[in-house]
Amino acid sequence: MTMSSHINELRKKHEALSDAVEKAARTPGVDALQIAEMKKQKLKLKEQITRLTDA
Numbered sequence: 001m002t003m004s005s006h007i008n009e010l011r012k013k014h015e016a017l018s019d020a021v022e023k024a025a026r027t028p029g030v031d032a033l034q035i036a037e038m039k040k041q042k043l044k045l046k047e048q049i050t051r052l053t054d055a
Contacts, residue, residue, distance in 0.1 A: 007049060010049050017042040021038045024038065
């Protein structure tokens with residue numbers, strides 16, 4: 001896997017998590033801890049993407 005394809009894959013995962021967070025936030029009864037965990041995962045992906053693109 002090339003670096004650019006790895007970065008693109010991370011971006012796709014980040015976008016999918018972003019969509020999932022938005023959907024969960026609009027759904028009544030969704031656990032706030034689940035949303036917080038998804039946001040943490042999203043942040044980790046963002047940090048990975050930033051680290052790889054700046055390298």
